[in-house]
Amino acid sequence: MKRINRNFKVRNFHQAKWDEPIIFELSNKGERGILVPKAEEEIEKTVGDGLSALPENMKRKEAPNLPEISQPRVLRHYMRLSQETLGADVNIEIGQGTCTVKYSPKINEALARLPEMTELHPLQDESTVQGILEIMYKTDLYMREISGMDRFTFQPSGGSQAIMTMASIVRNYFREKGEEEQRDEIITTIYSHPSDAAAPAVKGYKIIYIHPDEEGYPDFEAFKEAVSERTAAFIVANPEDTGVYNPRVKEFTELVHKAGGLCCYDQANANGLLGITRAKEAGFDMCFFNLHKTFSTPHGCGGPAVGATGVTKALEKYLPAPLIDYDGEKYFLNYEVTNNPYSIGKVRLFNGVAPVVLKAYAWIMSMGAEGLYEVAKVAVLNNNYLFKKLMEIDCVDAPYIRGKQRVEQVRYSLEKLTKDTGITTGDIQRRMMDFGMHYWTSHHPYYVPEPATLEPTETPSKEDLDEYIETLKHIFKEAYESPEIIKTAPHRSVCHQIDESGMDDPEKWAITWRTYLKKYKE
Amino acid sequence: MAIKGFKNHPYIPNSVPEVQQEMLKEIGLNSLEELHAEVPEELKLKENMNLPKAFQSEYELRRHVEGLLKKNKSCNEYLNFLGAGCWQHYVPAICDEINSRGEFLTAYGGEAYNDFGRFQSLFEYQSLMAELVDMEVVNVPTMDWAQAAATAVRMASRIVDRKEVLVPRAMDPEKFLIMKNYCDPDITLIPVDYDKDTGLMDLEDLKNKLSSKTAAVYFENPSYLGFIEVNGQKISDMAHEVGALSVVGVDPSSLGVLEPPVRYGANIVCGDLQPLGIHMNYGGGQAGFIATMDEEKYVMEYPSRLFGIAPTIVEGEYGFGDVAYDRTSFGNHREHGKEYVGTQAALWGITAGVYLATMGPRGMEELGQNILQKSQYAINRLNSIKGVIGSRFNTVNFKEFVVDFNATGKTVKEINRELLAKGIFGGKDLSSEFPEMGQCALYCVTEIHTKTDIDRLITAIEEILHS
Numbered sequence: 001m002k003r004i005n006r007n008f009k010v011r012n013f014h015q016a017k018w019d020e021p022i023i024f025e026l027s028n029k030g031e032r033g034i035l036v037p038k039a040e041e042e043i044e045k046t047v048g049d050g051l052s053a054l055p056e057n058m059k060r061k062e063a064p065n066l067p068e069i070s071q072p073r074v075l076r077h078y079m080r081l082s083q084e085t086l087g088a089d090v091n092i093e094i095g096q097g098t099c100t101v102k103y104s105p106k107i108n109e110a111l112a113r114l115p116e117m118t119e120l121h122p123l124q125d126e127s128t129v130q131g132i133l134e135i136m137y138k139t140d141l142y143m144r145e146i147s148g149m150d151r152f153t154f155q156p157s158g159g160s161q162a163i164m165t166m167a168s169i170v171r172n173y174f175r176e177k178g179e180e181e182q183r184d185e186i187i188t189t190i191y192s193h194p195s196d197a198a199a200p201a202v203k204g205y206k207i208i209y210i211h212p213d214e215e216g217y218p219d220f221e222a223f224k225e226a227v228s229e230r231t232a233a234f235i236v237a238n239p240e241d242t243g244v245y246n247p248r249v250k251e252f253t254e255l256v257h258k259a260g261g262l263c264c265y266d267q268a269n270a271n272g273l274l275g276i277t278r279a280k281e282a283g284f285d286m287c288f289f290n291l292h293k294t295f296s297t298p299h300g301c302g303g304p305a306v307g308a309t310g311v312t313k314a315l316e317k318y319l320p321a322p323l324i325d326y327d328g329e330k331y332f333l334n335y336e337v338t339n340n341p342y343s344i345g346k347v348r349l350f351n352g353v354a355p356v357v358l359k360a361y362a363w364i365m366s367m368g369a370e371g372l373y374e375v376a377k378v379a380v381l382n383n384n385y386l387f388k389k390l391m392e393i394d395c396v397d398a399p400y401i402r403g404k405q406r407v408e409q410v411r412y413s414l415e416k417l418t419k420d421t422g423i424t425t426g427d428i429q430r431r432m433m434d435f436g437m438h439y440w441t442s443h444h445p446y447y448v449p450e451p452a453t454l455e456p457t458e459t460p461s462k463e464d465l466d467e468y469i470e471t472l473k474h475i476f477k478e479a480y481e482s483p484e485i486i487k488t489a490p491h492r493s494v495c496h497q498i499d500e501s502g503m504d505d506p507e508k509w510a511i512t513w514r515t516y517l518k519k520y521k522e
Numbered sequence: 523m524a525i526k527g528f529k530n531h532p533y534i535p536n537s538v539p540e541v542q543q544e545m546l547k548e549i550g551l552n553s554l555e556e557l558h559a560e561v562p563e564e565l566k567l568k569e570n571m572n573l574p575k576a577f578q579s580e581y582e583l584r585r586h587v588e589g590l591l592k593k594n595k596s597c598n599e600y601l602n603f604l605g606a607g608c609w610q611h612y613v614p615a616i617c618d619e620i621n622s623r624g625e626f627l628t629a630y631g632g633e634a635y636n637d638f639g640r641f642q643s644l645f646e647y648q649s650l651m652a653e654l655v656d657m658e659v660v661n662v663p664t665m666d667w668a669q670a671a672a673t674a675v676r677m678a679s680r681i682v683d684r685k686e687v688l689v690p691r692a693m694d695p696e697k698f699l700i701m702k703n704y705c706d707p708d709i710t711l712i713p714v715d716y717d718k719d720t721g722l723m724d725l726e727d728l729k730n731k732l733s734s735k736t737a738a739v740y741f742e743n744p745s746y747l748g749f750i751e752v753n754g755q756k757i758s759d760m761a762h763e764v765g766a767l768s769v770v771g772v773d774p775s776s777l778g779v780l781e782p783p784v785r786y787g788a789n790i791v792c793g794d795l796q797p798l799g800i801h802m803n804y805g806g807g808q809a810g811f812i813a814t815m816d817e818e819k820y821v822m823e824y825p826s827r828l829f830g831i832a833p834t835i836v837e838g839e840y841g842f843g844d845v846a847y848d849r850t851s852f853g854n855h856r857e858h859g860k861e862y863v864g865t866q867a868a869l870w871g872i873t874a875g876v877y878l879a880t881m882g883p884r885g886m887e888e889l890g891q892n893i894l895q896k897s898q899y900a901i902n903r904l905n906s907i908k909g910v911i912g913s914r915f916n917t918v919n920f921k922e923f924v925v926d927f928n929a930t931g932k933t934v935k936e937i938n939r940e941l942l943a944k945g946i947f948g949g950k951d952l953s954s955e956f957p958e959m960g961q962c963a964l965y966c967v968t969e970i971h972t973k974t975d976i977d978r979l980i981t982a983i984e985e986i987l988h989s
Binding site (some may be wrong): 015020022023024031032033034035036037038039040042043044046047048049050051053054055057058059060061063064065066067068069071074075077078079080081082083084085086087088089090096099101103104105107109110111113114115116117118119120121122123124125127128129130131132134135142145146157158159160161163164168171180194195197198199200201202203204207244245247249250272273275276277278281282290292296298299300301302303304305320344345346347348349350351352353354355356358361362364365366367368369370371372373374375376377378380381382384385387388389401404405407429430433438440443444445458459460461462464490493494495496497498499500502503504506509510511512513514515516 | 525526527528529531533534535536537541542544545546548549550554557558559560561562564565566567570571572573574575576577580583584586587588590591592593594595596597598600602604606607608610612614616618619620621622623624625626627628629630631632633634635636637638639640642643644645646648649650652653654656658659660662663665666667668669676694696697699700702703704706707708750752754755777778779780781782785786801802803804805806807808809816817818821828829830831832833834835836839840841842843844845846847848851852853854856857858859861862863864865866867868869870872875876878879880881882883884885886887888889891892893894895896898899902918938942947950969970972973
């Protein structure tokens with residue numbers, strides 16, 4: 001048999017396509033997916049059927065219209081749906097910029113699924129949860145070292161909730177100082193995450209955006225204008241989503257402090273900075289890390305996650321309770337530090353998302369300080385290698401700082417390609433799927449024209465990066481020579497182009513199968 | 523001392539020095555140190571961070587973490603009667619099988635072309651959950667019940683343009699704190715008292731507190747303290763009379779036997795998915811849901827992503843997408859969208875979908891009945907112990923109930939300490955949350971408890987109190 005030539009430029013890919021029905025369509029009356037334990041005879045003798053104790057008005061009259069499906073058929077359905085999902089375990093994950101989608105080690109998942117983790121009730125006596133408390137406490141210590149902050153909470157269950165937590169701390173801090181009414185503004189930048197604006201807005205803040213200067217740094221002159229006695233806080237990512245690191249960050253934080261405000265660091269983009277530079281030295285009062293991003297606990301289709309939030313000693317008392325502590329002999333839930341009227345109280349039920357913390361702990365323990373430094377260096381090396389190669393392509397540009405390095409990601413612009421060929425970044429996104437790859441544009445609105453945000457992390461090999469680059473080159477060539485194939489893409493995905501015209505129309509949208517059946521009668 | 527890296531690390535392909543040199547050359551640099559040129563020297567660390575040295579093998583890491591976890595006593599080992607918002611139910615093996623799949627576990631923010639299965643399974647989750655609560659719209663899950671309730675009342679506040687929300691005083695104080703912080707500074711939560719004999723919301727107090735300022739009345743079924751709020755319809759009617767909405771939190775494991783809240787007037791329903799096939803995970807298994815009818819005024823107030831089904835350009839194919847995306851903070855309006863959206867608890871949504879598809883209507887009904895029988899049996903048996911009242915409130919309970927130890931001469935703390943010595947986690951001590959009840963504990967009994975388990979508890983308490 002002739003040996004297959006692996007020296008390909010682009011992959012001959014096709015996504016699994018099972019034409020799988022909607023789960024309700026699999027229902028066969030009488031089929032059971034699982035049997036539920038029955039109450040023992042003696043229990044039944046003592047209390048009867050249990051149901052008759054219910055007041056008539058509270059008894060369910062009609063059984064829920066759930067499907068009836070035997071177990072192998074349920075399993076097969078979901079296995080097929082999983083195959084139709086392009087997780088990071090199966091593709092070269094470079095295309096989901098800002099998300100830091102890196103390798104999630106299997107050992108960490110295996111550890112988090114041990115019954116000594118999964119079968120713990122959060123209200124168990126502290127003496128019976130010393131193991132998990134130790135893991136959470138030590139992870140707190142490591143986070144302190146990585147950031148320079150003095151105390152962390154693991155209650156915020158995602159980056160956005162962490163931002164809300166920081167904004168809540170800001171509010172309560174100024175409430176205590178009697179400046180709550182006066183300080184009603186939070187300053188952020190347009191290239192920080194949209195939640196840096198949206199979450200503080202929920203907490204009642206007016207949002208002021210700083211736009212970039214010509215080089216792509218937050219405009220310092222505009223910033224000086226914006227900071228005032230009304231400034232409650234500055235919430236910013238650095239590097240921003242453009243991958244541009246603001247080297248004057250300390251001047252920004254000093255200015256805010258001088259005006260009496262607080263500085264909050266969105267560290268969603270921390271992957272390229274681990275062991276390089278920290279929140280503390282840059283003058284921040286608070287920061288958060290996404291454990292599902294930088295610390296490898298997987299993204300899980302969008303959670304469970306943790307936005308580990310750290311603060312300086314002065315702000316510790318505002319944190320949500322309980323904190324996890326150690327008295328020299330045992331680990332315990334500390335309610336004392338936050339026992340004051342200005343603590344924000346709580347942001348998540350119980351004590352934080354423990355299995356996610358456990359996975360982050362295991363990851364740190366497999367890295368050590370040298371490993372974290374290697375992560376940062378390789379993530380930045382990979383990114384600048386990709387950057388260099390992509391910028392050699394005529395139709396690719398990346399606005400802002402020229403001839404300088406980016407940190408862990410770059411927001412590119414395909415404006416020239418669109419002008420030349422009519423092919424948009426959205427078209428490229430769909431076509432990339434024909435080669436088994438992600439490609440993400442940008443948050444909205446698009447400040448960079450025809451944007452593409454790519455973040456390789458430390459996970460891909462040089463060959464992976466080269467494959468991604470070759471695939472983009474191939475598609476750009478298509479754009480000039482045979483644009484139709486891109487306009488009509490994807491061709492090798494689970495489905496073809498989706499008609500989203502009904503998604504904003506209350507008459508047409510269908511958020512559940514029952515409303516689909518109601519709106520789209522045969 | 524110079525900073526060192528970790529070469530040839532198994533998780534980092536390009537930590538191989540030769541490859542690094544090749545790549546550095548490509549970008550015109552000589553060493554890794556020349557990267558991060560944009561970070562000012564004074565902000566750079568000059569030494570490696572002070573962290574424990576990395577384990578040199580996966581095996582050593584496993585031994586270490588397993589060693590730490592062995593210090594825990596799990597509810598497999600001990601007999602558990604704790605609930606209070608996190609409940610021990612049976613988790614069908616199929617649920618873990620699906621949420622362990624690498625494709626789901628490591629997917630994130632792709633479009634439906636990349637992540638078709640993620641979109642379909644979450645659309646199906648929304649659809650299955652909608653059947654369980656008998657409503658029309660369900661969100662991609664949020665963090666937990668508390669966040670779902672907090673968002674539900676914010677939604678209500680926007681819909682009716684009012685700023686006061688009435689909540690039961692007998693609710694979980696921690697959930698109250700979460701809602702309070704999330705509603706601060708513009709929405710005020712006002713507790714409504716409970717009847718001390720029944721635990722039910724005090725309708726007189728409710729009446730006094732309802733006004734033209736009331737945005738919503740929030741209550742739960744079953745309640746935090748386990749009793750069934752039988753006046754649901756009355757409460758909803760009273761809310762509606764003043765132009766407020768009825769927002770109901772619900773434990774979904776009850777809905778095979780209990781009437782869904784929409785049948786007693788709920789406008790917005792919320793709750794936790796953890797009972798639906800998700801391990802307790804020390805509180806890490808919580809996930810919140812929100813449900814409404816398919817009316818524009820409700821749908822447009824969700825901050826969450828809502829996945830919708832759509833046609834494709836090819837007949838005979840479905841696709842999926844985001845319904846009313848610009849409503850969210852991911853859309854064009856950012857902070858002028860509804861609250862905020864981000865990473866929350868999607869994998870638990872998929873898991874709850876698998877659970878509901880596996881259980882089916884019969885499974886959910888049997889589950890509910892089983893829990894009713896076993897909790898009634900436990901109350902009955904507790905009543906047989908001298909000085910113990912199995913259920914302090916004279917209302918019907920589901921899954922949880924307040925056990926009154928006031929006449930035993932011992933505190934809950936003392937009793938629980940002795941139970942612990944016998945390998946039993948007694949119910950949650952309520953003495954600091956509800957001092958007016960004295961020495962009471964919130965016990966939880968589910969389908970996982972056998973008659974032998976319950977009898978073992980009874981014997982243990984007997985021994986503690988009377989031997």
